[in-house]
Amino acid sequence: MPVSLAIRPEFTPFDPLSALNWIKGEADWLAIRFVEEDKHRRTARNGRPEHNSLVFERGVMIEVLVDGHIAYAATSDLSKVGINKATRAAVSNARSAASIRAFNSCIEQRPASRGEYRTEAASWLDSVSLAEFSDRLIEATRRLGVTDQIVTATAEATLVETRMRYVSTHGSDVFQHTLLTGQHFGAIAQNGIETQHRSLNGPTARCVQGGMETFDWDRIFAECERVGSEAMALLNAEDCPDETLDIILAPDQMLLQIHESIGHPLELDRILGDERNYAGWSFVKQNDFGSLQYGSPLMNVSFDPTLTGEFASYAFDDGGTLASREWLIKEGLLLRGLGSLESQNRLGLPGVANFRSASWNRAPIDRMANINLEPGVSALADMISSIQRGVYMEANRSWSIDDYRNKFQFGCEYGRLIEEGRLTRVLKNPNYRGVTIPFWHSLSAVGNTDCFEVFGTPFCGKGEPNQMIRVGHASPACLFRSVEVFGGGA
Amino acid sequence: MSFRKSAMDHFDRLSEACLDAIGEGEQLTVSLAAEEQQYFRFNNSKVRQSTAVNQSRLNLCIQSCHRRVVFGCDLTGNLDQDKATAVSLISRGRGELRELPEDPFVTALINHGESHQHHTGQLPEPKALFEQISTLTNGSDFTGLYAGGPQIRASCNSEGMRHNFSTESFFLDYSLFTVNAGSENKAVKSLYAGREWETHAFEKSVAESRERLNLLKKDSQPLAPGHYRVFFAPAAVESLLALFSWGALSYRAWKKGDSALKRLIEGEVQLSPLFSLRENFSLGLTPGFNSLGEVAPAQLDVIIKGILGSLLINSRTAREFGVTSNGAESDEGLRSLEMDTGELEESDILNALNTGIYVSNLHYLNWSDLLNARITGMTRFACFWVKNGEIIAPIKDLRFDESLYRAFGTELEAVTRTANITMKTDTYIQRSVGGSKVPGMLVRDFRFTL
Numbered sequence: 001m002p003v004s005l006a007i008r009p010e011f012t013p014f015d016p017l018s019a020l021n022w023i024k025g026e027a028d029w030l031a032i033r034f035v036e037e038d039k040h041r042r043t044a045r046n047g048r049p050e051h052n053s054l055v056f057e058r059g060v061m062i063e064v065l066v067d068g069h070i071a072y073a074a075t076s077d078l079s080k081v082g083i084n085k086a087t088r089a090a091v092s093n094a095r096s097a098a099s100i101r102a103f104n105s106c107i108e109q110r111p112a113s114r115g116e117y118r119t120e121a122a123s124w125l126d127s128v129s130l131a132e133f134s135d136r137l138i139e140a141t142r143r144l145g146v147t148d149q150i151v152t153a154t155a156e157a158t159l160v161e162t163r164m165r166y167v168s169t170h171g172s173d174v175f176q177h178t179l180l181t182g183q184h185f186g187a188i189a190q191n192g193i194e195t196q197h198r199s200l201n202g203p204t205a206r207c208v209q210g211g212m213e214t215f216d217w218d219r220i221f222a223e224c225e226r227v228g229s230e231a232m233a234l235l236n237a238e239d240c241p242d243e244t245l246d247i248i249l250a251p252d253q254m255l256l257q258i259h260e261s262i263g264h265p266l267e268l269d270r271i272l273g274d275e276r277n278y279a280g281w282s283f284v285k286q287n288d289f290g291s292l293q294y295g296s297p298l299m300n301v302s303f304d305p306t307l308t309g310e311f312a313s314y315a316f317d318d319g320g321t322l323a324s325r326e327w328l329i330k331e332g333l334l335l336r337g338l339g340s341l342e343s344q345n346r347l348g349l350p351g352v353a354n355f356r357s358a359s360w361n362r363a364p365i366d367r368m369a370n371i372n373l374e375p376g377v378s379a380l381a382d383m384i385s386s387i388q389r390g391v392y393m394e395a396n397r398s399w400s401i402d403d404y405r406n407k408f409q410f411g412c413e414y415g416r417l418i419e420e421g422r423l424t425r426v427l428k429n430p431n432y433r434g435v436t437i438p439f440w441h442s443l444s445a446v447g448n449t450d451c452f453e454v455f456g457t458p459f460c461g462k463g464e465p466n467q468m469i470r471v472g473h474a475s476p477a478c479l480f481r482s483v484e485v486f487g488g489g490a
Numbered sequence: 491m492s493f494r495k496s497a498m499d500h501f502d503r504l505s506e507a508c509l510d511a512i513g514e515g516e517q518l519t520v521s522l523a524a525e526e527q528q529y530f531r532f533n534n535s536k537v538r539q540s541t542a543v544n545q546s547r548l549n550l551c552i553q554s555c556h557r558r559v560v561f562g563c564d565l566t567g568n569l570d571q572d573k574a575t576a577v578s579l580i581s582r583g584r585g586e587l588r589e590l591p592e593d594p595f596v597t598a599l600i601n602h603g604e605s606h607q608h609h610t611g612q613l614p615e616p617k618a619l620f621e622q623i624s625t626l627t628n629g630s631d632f633t634g635l636y637a638g639g640p641q642i643r644a645s646c647n648s649e650g651m652r653h654n655f656s657t658e659s660f661f662l663d664y665s666l667f668t669v670n671a672g673s674e675n676k677a678v679k680s681l682y683a684g685r686e687w688e689t690h691a692f693e694k695s696v697a698e699s700r701e702r703l704n705l706l707k708k709d710s711q712p713l714a715p716g717h718y719r720v721f722f723a724p725a726a727v728e729s730l731l732a733l734f735s736w737g738a739l740s741y742r743a744w745k746k747g748d749s750a751l752k753r754l755i756e757g758e759v760q761l762s763p764l765f766s767l768r769e770n771f772s773l774g775l776t777p778g779f780n781s782l783g784e785v786a787p788a789q790l791d792v793i794i795k796g797i798l799g800s801l802l803i804n805s806r807t808a809r810e811f812g813v814t815s816n817g818a819e820s821d822e823g824l825r826s827l828e829m830d831t832g833e834l835e836e837s838d839i840l841n842a843l844n845t846g847i848y849v850s851n852l853h854y855l856n857w858s859d860l861l862n863a864r865i866t867g868m869t870r871f872a873c874f875w876v877k878n879g880e881i882i883a884p885i886k887d888l889r890f891d892e893s894l895y896r897a898f899g900t901e902l903e904a905v906t907r908t909a910n911i912t913m914k915t916d917t918y919i920q921r922s923v924g925g926s927k928v929p930g931m932l933v934r935d936f937r938f939t940l
C-alpha cells in the first residue's frame with residue numbers, strides 16, 4: 001500500500017480539560033492552549049529530490065492571572081508533573097512581576113468562548129501518495145528548465161496541519177483545525193556574470209488555506225514553463241529606468257506593499273511601544289484613528305479572517321476572541337487598528353481579534369491575519385491604457401522599510417515598460433521607493449474583481465521573544481502615480 | 491537534577507533506543523536542541539510579558555540507499571513515551587525511504603568523533619531581576635528583552651559519533667528612549683550579555699546608555715540623500731556582515747546562481763585589503779558541529795585581505811559539486827564570524843570621520859541588486875551628524891542603497907583596533923546559540939537615497 005502524505009506518529013493522548021483540572025486552584029484564572037502542528041517540507045531541484053522533512057510540534061502554553069497580571073509558561077512535558085511545574089513557574093513570575101506590570105490584566109481580556117473551526121478542504125493529506133507528490137515536484141523542476149541557461153529550477157511545497165484547543169477556567173473551549181499549503185516554483189537563469197530569478201508570484205506568496213486541491217498540477221506545470229521563459233527574457237532585458245513614473249503593481253507585489261506599509265503600522269502594540277526595541281514603533285498615533293486620511297479615497301482595507309481559502313482565516317484568536325471582518329481604512333480614512341482586547345484596553349481604541357502566537361511555545365501578541373485591499377472598479381487593461389509612460393511590476397523579491405514604517409524600498413522580479421498605454425519591453429530589476437502616506441495618496445486606480453488575487457506569507461517576524469507568523473493578503477492590481485523607480489547596477 | 495543533566499541523560503537513553511531501532515543498511519543521526527528559558531519583556535521599565543519556556547526538540551535524520559528524510563518532534567521528557575514516538579517516526583521514515591526517488595547527493599554518515607563542551611553560568615532569580623531592572627532604569631524609558639537559562643545542542647549517529655554542547659547564559663537586549671528638542675523619539679540600543687549576571691556591570695551598561703542618550707536630546711539634523719563619509723559602529727557592521735550569510739558565501743548558492751558575491755568568487759573584483767573575515771569557533775559561543783554532527787575547523791578564513799579564502803561548504807554540496815566539505819551547516823552561513831581589527835583607535839574615530847555620519851545601528855537590510863551585491867536598509871537608534879570631528883546633532887533616519895563591493899572594498903578607509911564580542915539575540919522557535927566578534931569601520935563614501 002503506498003505511503004500517503006498523512007502521518008500520525010505515536011503520541012500519548014493529552015486532554016487539556018483534564019490538565020486544567022490539575023491546576024485550576026493555582027491562580028485567579030488559568031487557560032491552557034494545546035497545539036499540535038505537523039509541518040511538511042518537500043522540495044526538488046533540477047530534476048531530483050532535495051529535502052524531505054517533517055516536524056511535529058506538540059506542547060502547551062499555560063496562562064495564569066495573578067494579582068492583576070497575566071504570565072505564561074510553555075512546556076512540551078505534558079505529564080501532570082510537567083504541567084504543574086510550568087504552572088508554578090508562571091504563577092511565580094506573575095506574582096514577582098505584578099507590582100511592576102506594564103498594565104492591568106483582567107478576565108474580560110479573555111472572553112469565555114466556545115466553538116470550532118475547520119479548514120474547508122476538498123482533499124486532506126491522506127488523499128495523496130508521497131511518491132506521486134514527489135514525482136510532481138520533480139516534474140515541475142523539469143518544466144521550469146526550459147533551456148540550459150536555467151541553472152537552477154526549484155519546486156518546494158510546505159504543508160501544515162494544525163490542531164489547537166484552548167480551554168480556560170471560566171469556560172472557554174475552542175478547537176480549530178487548519179490545513180495550510182505553501183508553494184514555490186522558481187528558476188534562475190544565468191549567462192556569464194548575469195543572473196536573473198523568476199518564480200510563480202515570488203518566493204513565498206503562494207500560501208493559502210485549503211487541501212491538496214490547491215496543487216492544480218496541470219496549471220502549475222504550464223505556469224512553470226511560462227516562468228522559465230520569463231527568466232530567460234529577463235537575462236536579455238534592459239534595466240528598469242531611473243525615473244519618476246506611474247506604476248502598476250500586480251497583486252503579488254501589492255501583498256508586500258499592504259503588509260509593510262499598512263499592516264505593521266496599524267498594530268496597536270507597536271503604537272503602544274512594545275516593539276520599539278525590536279520590530280519598531282509606528283508613525284501612526286493614538287489620535288489618528290478616525291482622523292488620518294491614510295491614502296486616496298479609492299483605498300478600502302479590511303481585516304478579514306472570514307475569507308475562505310485565505311492563509312490566516314480563523315474563527316477565534318488565541319485569547320478566545322471571536323473573529324470578525326472589520327474595516328481598517330474606508331475611503332482612505334483610518335478607522336481601526338490591529339489590536340487585541342489587551343491593547344484595546346490599554347489604548348482605549350477599537351481593534352480586532354488578532355491576539356496570535358506562532359506556536360505553543362510563544363505568548364500571543366498583536367499580529368496581522370488577513371489584511372486585504374478591497375477591489376475597485378478599474379479593469380487592468382484600462383489602467384494600463386491610462387499611462388503614457390510607466391512600469392508594470394510583478395512578484396516581490398526585495399523589501400525594506402524603516403522602524404516607524406515611513407520610508408520603504410521594494411523590488412520586484414519582473415517588469416514591463418508601459419508606453420503610450422501599452423505594455424512593451426521586459427525590464428529587469430524593477431525597484432521603487434517612497435514614503436507611506438504620500439505613496440497611498442498617489443493611488444489612482446484600484447483593479448476590479450477580475451484582477452483580485454489572494455496570497456500570503458509564512459514569514460512575518462515580530463515580537464520578543466521572536467515569532468514568525470502566517471498572514472494573508474489579497475488585493476487587485478493597483479495604479480500609483482509619480483513614483484520613484486530605478487533599476488540595478490553598481 | 492539540573493535541566494542540563496536531566497535533558498542530557500534523557501537524550502542519551504533515547505538516542506540509544508533510536509539507534510537500536512534502525513535496520514540493516516540504514517543510518518541515523520539523532521540530535522537535540524533544548525532550552526529552559528525565562529523570557530521577560532519590558533516596556534517603559536515595566537514588565538510587559540513574561541514567558542517561561544521548557545522545550546526539547548529531537549531530530550532524526552534517517553537514510554539508506556541514497557535517500558534521506560528528516561523528522562523532528564517535541565519531547566515530553568517521559569522516556570517510554572518519547573521512545574514510542576521516536577520509534578514510530580523511524581518506522582515511518584523507513585516507509586518514506588522506500589517510496590522516495592533516489593537522491594544521488596546524500597552522503598554516507600561517518601564517525602565525526604566525540605566532543606563535550608559545557609559552560610556554566612550564574613543567572614539572576616526573576617524577582618531579583620525585576621527589582622534591579624525596575625530600580626536601575628527608573629526615570630528612563632527602558633524597553634527590551636531579557637532571555638536567560640540553559641541551552642543544549644547534542645548530536646550522535648549510528649557510526650559512533652557523539653557531540654554535545656551546553657551553555658548557561660543570558661542577554662538583556664534593550665533600548666533607552668527620550669524625546670528630543672524637536673519632539674522626536676530618539677533611542678540608544680544596548681546589549682548586556684554574559685554567563686554571570688553582575689549587578690555592577692548592568693549598572694555600568696545603563697549608565698553608559700544614559701550618557702549616550704543625552705547626546706540625542708538636541709533637535710535632529712535633517713540630511714539630504716547623497717554621498718557621505720560614514721563611521722559604522724560594531725553593531726552596524728554586524729548588520730552588514732549578516733548579509734554575507736544570506737547565501738553570499740555559500741558554495742551551493744554560488745553554483746545555483748544565487749550568490750551576491752559571484753563577482754568576487756569568480757575573481758572579477760576584490761574587496762579591500764583591510765577586510766578579513768573568518769569563521770572562528772574558538773570564540774566558544776556556538777558548537778563547532780552542525781546538525782549532522784559534522785565538525786568544522788576551529789578557524790576558517792573566508793576572506794583574506796579582500797580576497798576570497800574559502801566558501802562555506804556542507805557535505806551535501808561537497809558531494810553534488812565534487813569539492814571538500816568544511817563542516818558548514820545546511821544553510822552555508824557563518825555561525826561564529828570574526829572580522830579582523832585594524833589600526834583606528836577608538837579615541838580617533840570622530841577625528842578620522844571628520845565630517846560625516848556616525849551610524850550606531852542599521853535596520854531591515856535586504857538585497858536590492860544581488861548581482862552587484864547591493865543592499866538597502868535604514869539607519870536606526872543613535873546616529874549622529876559629525877562636523878570637524880565634533881558630534882553636532884542626531885540625524886533624521888536615512889535610507890541607504892549601497893554595494894558591499896564599495897562598503898567593504900574601494901571605499902573602506904579604516905577598521906577599529908578593538909572589536910566587540912556579541913551574543914546572538916535571535917529567539918525564533920528557540921533562543922539561538924552563537925555570536926560574532928566585529929570591529930567598527932570607516933567608509934569614505936556611502937550612498938543614501940531617501
